[in-house]
Amino acid sequence: MSLSLSAEQPDEPADADDGVWLECIECGDTFAPFDDVRYTCDECDGLLEVRYAELPTFDDFDGHGVWRYADALPFAEGVSIQEGATPLYEVPRLEDEIGVEALRIKHEGMNPTGSFKDRGMTVGVRVAKELGVGRLACASTGNTSAALAAYGSRGGMETLVLLPAGKVAAGKIAQASLHGARILEVDGNFDACLDIVQELANQGEAYLLNSLNPFRLEGQKTIGLEILEGFLADYDAVPDRIVLPVGNAGNTSALYKAFRELVQAGELDEDDVPKLTGVQAEGAAPMVEAIENDADEVRRWDDVETRATAIRIGNPVNAPKALPGIRETGGTAVAVSDEEITEAQRDIAGEGIGVEPASAASIAGLRKLRAEGVVDDDERVACLTTGHLLKDPDAAAAAGSEPEPVPADTDGVLEQLSE
Numbered sequence: 001m002s003l004s005l006s007a008e009q010p011d012e013p014a015d016a017d018d019g020v021w022l023e024c025i026e027c028g029d030t031f032a033p034f035d036d037v038r039y040t041c042d043e044c045d046g047l048l049e050v051r052y053a054e055l056p057t058f059d060d061f062d063g064h065g066v067w068r069y070a071d072a073l074p075f076a077e078g079v080s081i082q083e084g085a086t087p088l089y090e091v092p093r094l095e096d097e098i099g100v101e102a103l104r105i106k107h108e109g110m111n112p113t114g115s116f117k118d119r120g121m122t123v124g125v126r127v128a129k130e131l132g133v134g135r136l137a138c139a140s141t142g143n144t145s146a147a148l149a150a151y152g153s154r155g156g157m158e159t160l161v162l163l164p165a166g167k168v169a170a171g172k173i174a175q176a177s178l179h180g181a182r183i184l185e186v187d188g189n190f191d192a193c194l195d196i197v198q199e200l201a202n203q204g205e206a207y208l209l210n211s212l213n214p215f216r217l218e219g220q221k222t223i224g225l226e227i228l229e230g231f232l233a234d235y236d237a238v239p240d241r242i243v244l245p246v247g248n249a250g251n252t253s254a255l256y257k258a259f260r261e262l263v264q265a266g267e268l269d270e271d272d273v274p275k276l277t278g279v280q281a282e283g284a285a286p287m288v289e290a291i292e293n294d295a296d297e298v299r300r301w302d303d304v305e306t307r308a309t310a311i312r313i314g315n316p317v318n319a320p321k322a323l324p325g326i327r328e329t330g331g332t333a334v335a336v337s338d339e340e341i342t343e344a345q346r347d348i349a350g351e352g353i354g355v356e357p358a359s360a361a362s363i364a365g366l367r368k369l370r371a372e373g374v375v376d377d378d379e380r381v382a383c384l385t386t387g388h389l390l391k392d393p394d395a396a397a398a399a400g401s402e403p404e405p406v407p408a409d410t411d412g413v414l415e416q417l418s419e
């Protein structure tokens with residue numbers, strides 16, 4: 001099975017381009033990477049992965065940010081706005097309260113447009129240029145649209161985004177708008193938007209840059225590489241577990257791929273691979289359902305709801321890549337309530353770190369799994385926070401305290417302070 005941790009490094013097929021090719025994770029068919037536009041397998045419609053004739057070791061990495069990892073990517077450089085190299089914060093109070101050996105927060109909200117999507121776009125837009133496509137497009141719960149708009153404009157390309165009407169946080173729409181995307185608000189949820197964008201892409205109307213696009217996930221692998229390098233520098237060991245919010249399960253798939261490649265390169269022992277632990281909101285938890293039921297496939301949820309709008313997704317398109325990732329690494333998946341998400345968002349803010357609701361799901365999930373004894377007290381854990389607080393100012397204001405009106409004089413202020 002190609003997605004096993006013990007899979008052998010594949011032989012280079014004749015259709016490889018400079019040691020890079022696409023391979024179907026279901027039937028193993030291979031394709032030239034940049035001759036034609038394709039998102040899934042011609043034969044069986046399975047998901048595709050990028051493969052390399054040569055895999056890098058840690059010593060090959062050089063430089064700063066996503067392109068430090070160029071040897072693990074299809075190009076030496078991309079359409080860049082200096083993405084990656086995000087902080088790996090210590091959070092001593094949370095570490096103490098949750099009760100693990102070490103807890104670090106990898107804050108992807110510190111990327112140029114405020115989310116991890118930038119890592120995927122710097123690669124994806126570079127590939128779009130290689131393919132010579134015209135319009136770039138995505139369906140989005142918000143962050144992908146902001147990143148696509150920014151990287152598309154950086155690359156001088158036209159961008160189109162389809163958003164679920166009324167369900168995208170204000171900061172994200174403002175970004176897509178100012179960076180010049182054409183924004184269509186769809187009377188439907190994210191999954192319906194993605195169905196339409198896939199149709200448009202298949203009809204040749206646009207180049208799809210959702211995480212179904214295998215090149216986007218190559219950029220997102222660098223989250224895992226940075227976390228590992230950070231832990232190796234500080235603890236001389238990789239983390240026992242990485243906890244992350246799950247929507248389309250792109251990051252889960254990308255991190256798993258990063259670890260598989262390190263194992264294949266002889267840089268990481270199979271037994272040391274961090275346990276990938278996915279967190280979803282209770283109202284949008286199809287991956288959790290599949291893990292709990294030991295199911296081979298994920299059931300599409302038609303009705304989804306959560307205040308963590310970024311992960312309000314009922315049909316995680318990368319599930320065939322992510323389910324083996326969770327299972328093979330010995331991880332798990334857990335659902336948390338909106339109240340638990342909000343509480344975690346406040347607690348993370350109490351350490352000086354501002355994240356949007358979906359991001360806080362990682363800490364909420366870790367807290368729950370630690371309380372249930374699934375996570376041990378001797379574990380070193382990295383939690384991924386995927387987007388910045390300012391992405392969703394309404395959620396932040398609702399989770400925070402109310403401003404108090406006072407008169408414009410010191411006595412009035414003192415009186416208010418004495419209450």
Ligand code: F0G
Nearest residue numbers: 140141143144247248249250251386387
């Ligand atoms: N966290 C945030 C802040 C997100 O924006 C997303 C996905 C996820 C987590 C889920 O990541 O799909 O890799 O499991 N947002 C997409 C978007 C769907 O359109 O911005 P995943």
